[in-house]
Amino acid sequence: MGIxxxxxxxxxxxxxxxxxxxxxxxxxxxxLDKSIYxxxxxxxxTATFFYPFMSGGVASLVIRFFPEMKTEDxxxxxxxxxxxxxxxxxxxxFGSIGLLFKDSLYQGMLWLDxxxxxxxxxxxxxxxxxxxITQISILTPYTSNYQRIVVPNILTNLLFKIILxxxxxxxxxxxxxxxxxxxxxxxxxxxxxxSLAVYLYFIGGLDWIVNVKAYTRERIKxxxxxxxxxxxxxxxNILAFRIDLFxxxxxxxxxxxxxxxxxxxxxxxxELPTKALFQISAPIVSKxxxxxxxxxxxxxxxxxxxxxSIVGLLLLALxxxxxxxxLHLTNDYDSxxxxxxxxxxxxxTKLVDMATSVNSHIIGYSKYxxxxxxxxxxxxxxxxxxxxxxxxLYGITGAAFATFLSIATANTMRFIYVWFRWKIQxxxxxxxxxxxxxLITFGVANLLPMAxxxxxxxxxxxxxxxxxxxxxxxxxxxxxxxxxxxxxxIWNKISQYIKR
Numbered sequence: 001m002g003i004x005x006x007x008x009x010x011x012x013x014x015x016x017x018x019x020x021x022x023x024x025x026x027x028x029x030x031x032l033d034k035s036i037y038x039x040x041x042x043x044x045x046t047a048t049f050f051y052p053f054m055s056g057g058v059a060s061l062v063i064r065f066f067p068e069m070k071t072e073d074x075x076x077x078x079x080x081x082x083x084x085x086x087x088x089x090x091x092x093x094f095g096s097i098g099l100l101f102k103d104s105l106y107q108g109m110l111w112l113d114x115x116x117x118x119x120x121x122x123x124x125x126x127x128x129x130x131x132x133i134t135q136i137s138i139l140t141p142y143t144s145n146y147q148r149i150v151v152p153n154i155l156t157n158l159l160f161k162i163i164l165x166x167x168x169x170x171x172x173x174x175x176x177x178x179x180x181x182x183x184x185x186x187x188x189x190x191x192x193x194x195s196l197a198v199y200l201y202f203i204g205g206l207d208w209i210v211n212v213k214a215y216t217r218e219r220i221k222x223x224x225x226x227x228x229x230x231x232x233x234x235x236x237n238i239l240a241f242r243i244d245l246f247x248x249x250x251x252x253x254x255x256x257x258x259x260x261x262x263x264x265x266x267x268x269x270x271e272l273p274t275k276a277l278f279q280i281s282a283p284i285v286s287k288x289x290x291x292x293x294x295x296x297x298x299x300x301x302x303x304x305x306x307x308x309s310i311v312g313l314l315l316l317a318l319x320x321x322x323x324x325x326x327l328h329l330t331n332d333y334d335s336x337x338x339x340x341x342x343x344x345x346x347x348x349t350k351l352v353d354m355a356t357s358v359n360s361h362i363i364g365y366s367k368y369x370x371x372x373x374x375x376x377x378x379x380x381x382x383x384x385x386x387x388x389x390x391x392x393l394y395g396i397t398g399a400a401f402a403t404f405l406s407i408a409t410a411n412t413m414r415f416i417y418v419w420f421r422w423k424i425q426x427x428x429x430x431x432x433x434x435x436x437x438x439l440i441t442f443g444v445a446n447l448l449p450m451a452x453x454x455x456x457x458x459x460x461x462x463x464x465x466x467x468x469x470x471x472x473x474x475x476x477x478x479x480x481x482x483x484x485x486x487x488x489x490i491w492n493k494i495s496q497y498i499k500r
Contacts, residue, residue, distance in 0.1 A: 018158040019272065025165040026265050031330040032172045034258030036181060038249060040164060041261040043122065043185050045245025047129035052234030054094040055134040057227040058083045059234075062141045065223060069214070078210035080142055080200075085210065086227075087134050095127060112388070114250040125182045132189040139196040142205065151199050155192045163188045236373065239380030240406060244399045247387045252395060260396040263339030266323070267346025267400075270315045274308060274354055285358055286365040297362060298424040305357035305426030306434075307482050312354040313438040314470055316347045321445045321462045325455035338396070345400035352408050357426050359414040371417060379410040430479045441470045 030037040061083055069079040098105070102120070109116035119126070140152045167184045170176045176184065200206045249257040288296040323343055327336045364372045383406035390398030419425045445465045450458040474480070475487050 014153045014158050016272075018153075018161045019269070021158070021161045021165075022265060023269070025161065025168075026262050027326065027329055029165045029168055030258065030262050031332050031336060033168060034262070034332070034335065035254040036168055036171050036178070036258070037261060038254035038257030038259075039178065039182070040167070040185055041245055041257050042118070042249040042254060043125060043129060043182060044133075045242060045249070046119065046122075046126050047133050048242055049238055049246045050126065050130045051133050051137065052231055052238055054091045054130055055087050055137065055231075055234070057231035057234060058087045058090070059134075059137040059141065061223055061227060062138055065226075075209070075211075076205075076207045077214035078207050080138070080206065081208035081210045082215065083138050083142075084135065084208070087138060091131055091134060109250070113392075114247070115253070116250075118250055118254075122182065125186055128186050129189060132186065132193050135193050136189065136196065139193065139200060143196065143200060143203070146203050146205050152196060155195050155199075159192065160188060232373070232377070236376035236380045240376055240383050240410070241403075243380070243383055243387060244403055247391060248396060248399050251391050256396055259336060259339045260342060260399065262336060263342035263396070264346050264400070266319060266326070267343040268350060269319060270312050270347045271350040271354065272315070273311050274350070285361040289362065289365040294422055294424065297422070301357055301359070301362065301418075301424060301426045302428070303480075303482060305355055306428070306430055306480055308354035308357060309351070309431055310434050310474060310480055310483060312351040313434055314466070316351055317438045317442045317445075317466055317470070318463055319347055320344060321442060321466060322459045325450070325458040325462075328455040341397040342400040345397070345404045349400075349404040349407050352404075352411055355426075355431070356411040356415055359411065359418050359426075362418050362422070363414060368421065372414075375410050375413050378413075379406045382406045382409060433477065434474070434479060437470060437473055441466050444469060 065079070069076045071077060106116045106120060109119065136156060140156055143152050164185075167176070167181055170184075171178070171181045197206065244260070245257070248260050252260075285297060285300060288294075288300070320343070323340060324337075327333050327340075330336055360372060363369060383402060386402035386405055387399055390402045392398075394401065415425065445462045448462065448465065450462070453461070471487065475484055478484055
């Protein structure tokens with residue numbers, strides 16, 4: 001078994017473990033104090049929002065330029081040190097500009113009816129957190145140059161899922177105050193940064209001594225061009241996908257942010273299978289586009305769309321059928337019930353992303369890759385405008401709906417562009433059959449009389465009904481060869497086990 005396959009399996013195990021821990025925390029711990037959970041989301045969300053402005057875009061260089069900087073002794077001309085020096089200079093430069101215009105920024109936020117004090121009262125924590133997130137964003141992809149993705153995933157995903165609930169429990173029981181909690185969030189990121197540095201040292205990738213001669217004027221010029229594109233791309237991505245975690249706390253407060261974060265986590269569970277499939281398909285699509293093998297690209301486009309749509313529809317049906325019972329397991333149903341529509345819109349957003357499949361890969365790995373950049377910028381502008389319009393009207397539901405509209409618009413544009421440029425599209429009558437089937441299954445499950453049933457029993461019964469009706473029907477209708485093959489393999493293993 002190759003290292004890529006081994007790392008992929010381990011990465012998936014870590015990812016699902018982190019999701020499981022996050023789910024338990026979302027049900028039993030985060031609702032204990034939604035304001036402090038909202039505070040954590042605000043700190044990380046705001047630091048992430050500032051990151052592209054204050055990082056100099058150097059994280060985009062790490063993978064793109066590593067092959068040409070690589071040396072046999074793994075010193076790589078001090079490429080890691082070079083990227084970190086540039087990031088520190090950019091951080092100090094943009095930080096100084098921010099401090100210089102802080103009064104104007106403050107007044108601008110007040111003019112937009114945003115809570116400027118929330119930002120400026122926590123500015124030191126946010127700045128330190130931004131710096132650490134910048135360094136982690138450099139070290140994490142840098143380790144992937146050595147075909148190591150599992151340990152960074154543990155340090156930047158799993159560990160945070162463990163530490164954050166601990167911090168919230170300590171705060172809830174009075175062991176720490178809000179200030180210590182905030183610096184505790186910083187402390188985790190510091191631990192992640194230092195741990196990544198130590199890990200890089202052990203795998204021989206800690207090359208901090210810069211060989212100045214290797215950085216010629218021509219190379220610096222190419223790096224600068226790519227960095228500018230990286231900065232603009234990062235800003236677009238943050239504004240398009242993460243702006244809600246900055247706007248909700250500053251417009252609605254930390255309590256609403258906590259409810260929004262919990263609801264968002266539940267709805268985003270729909271995309272569990274997406275990351276693995278997209279990571280696997282990306283290099284295949286890249287190679288096929290390079291070789292102009294559109295037949296192969298179309299096959300991947302259609303299969304990924306159908307398989308992800310079927311799985312996404314099933315997960316969304318399970319989540320929405322059991323949402324009420326799931327919220328009754330928490331200690332504050334009444335407050336969290338305000339996020340039901342957030343769960344729906346976030347889940348539907350992920351489903352749209354899954355159904356439109358690898359359209360972003362197809363454009364991104366072609367000579368027309370800049371189209372993706374323009375679409376992201378348009379989506380960013382649309383998302384900001386929709387958030388300012390919908391949040392005051394509909395609160396956290398407005399924020400979720402704004403994200404849905406902007407991402408659905410962007411994916412529609414990508415879909416149309418791919419169809420126009422390469423004459424390929426992923427949809428067929430099978431998508432419609434799957435959608436109708438899940439609606440029927442959802443209706444049957446929700447007709448069951450569960451009013452006086454314990455939430456756990458209700459979740460079990462409804463889930464069994466949905467799975468037992470949906471999966472065998474999908475198999476019988478042969479909507480997806482891949483899903484049928486997977487079901488057959490599972491059934492064969494069960495049969496062999498029973499016969500023993």
